[in-house]
Amino acid sequence: MQYLLLFLGLISLTAISEDDLLECSTQMIQVMKPMHPDTTYQGFATVRFDIDANGNLKNIKSIRSECAVGRDNDEKIILKKCPFFKSNSVNAARYIKFKPPIDSNGNSCEISNRTFEYKFSLYNIELEYDDFLIRGDFDKKDNSMLKEDPRITQDEIRLAPPDLTSKASAIENAKP
Helix, strand or coil: CHHHHHHHHHHHHHHHHHHHHCCCECCEEECCCCECCCCCCEEEEEEEEEECCCCCEEEEEEEEEEEEEEECCCCCEEEEECCCCHHHHHHHHCCCEECCCECCCCCECCEEEEEEEEEECCECCCCCCCCCCCCHHHHCCCCHHHHCCCCCEECCEECCCCCECCCCECEECCCC
16 A cells, blocks of 8 residues: 555646656747936846736836946957946836747746847947947047047048937847
8 A cells, every 4th residue: 555655646747847857938029128228328228027928017126137347458449337228128027928838738927937038229220149349439549449440540540439329218129
């Protein structure tokens, strides 16, 4: 009798483990670009949320906000923790919509702890995902990377900074 109970217990644990391994997936169908806050900083904000069985978000929280504060000796952007982008990213995330999630068997499911990252840029130009055009770039006299950048230098003549976007709206970039 004890062996039968032990055997049934092991079978039920195995069944639970298989259910837990079914991958729940979905696809984003709507995203809102947040407004840039009243600051001259640029940077990133990351929100974390859960997706319910209907594809709606719940438990939205800002988990990171970083500002671009300059460049290092290798011309890479230096990021520093800052609070400026948290509330705007959470407000925009309320409008994210997903298709209803399903598991690998086609059953409805929920997804926990999904993240999305917003990029806040003051300039309306295309850049690498982790780069920004910062005002200090135009002030540096000896900057090898920027001498070759057509947004800043043409025919070895330093250009004026590009116009700021009107109340710069954020550029949505999701990291793969």
